[in-house]
Amino acid sequence: MPSNETLERFIAMVETNDHAKACEIFYTENSTMQENQATPRTGRDAHVAAEHAVMSRARSVSSQCVRPVFVTDDKVVIRWIFRFEWLDGSVTQMEELAYQRWEGERIAEETFFYDPAQRVPVRSNA
Template sequence: MPSREIVEAFAKRLEEGDFVGAIEQFYLPNAATYENNAPPTVGRDQLIAKERGVLAATKEVKAIRLGPSLIEGDNVATRWRFSFTNAEGVTRTLDEIAWQTWQGDKLVEERFYYDPKQLGR
């Protein structure tokens, strides 16, 4: 079960824009993430590579946490608003719920729930 301090430290890394650093520090080597109902991305190295790809395709990414993270045992739920600005200066905003499963102070699974229409898909 993660402590409030660990969850807050993780959220702070995202709010500071250190997305890759957050994965490196807080995810287990065998962690998996799921985008809505898509197949998972498995393994910290694959998660880092995917995140670097997203960052390379955008000019700027901002993360704002909306309200507190809710912690119940090994589960954490957080509502986020991400803004992605592309090279042409177009910004798209994504409201998302992140549902996390932790083992101690490390993430083992994270599921992102959002409407993909928000990103123009």
């Protein structure tokens, strides 16, 4: 079970959009990360690489934790809202739930639940 301090540090780092660094610091070496029912990615290095790949395609990112955060034993559920402005000018706004299993102070398993229709970029009117 993560301490409240660790959980708040994790949320704060994601909210500053340093997603790759959050993976480096807060995930176990052999952690898994799964998008809806897709095949899970395994390994912290794979998570970091995936975050770098997404961020390299974005002009700007906004990440917001919607409270409350639910914690029971080693399970944590966080509601996130993300807004990506892509290099081509399109925008993706997503709301998701992250269901996590922590081993001590690090995330060992994480599954994201969201409507996949949200992943379709929309042309910005700006």
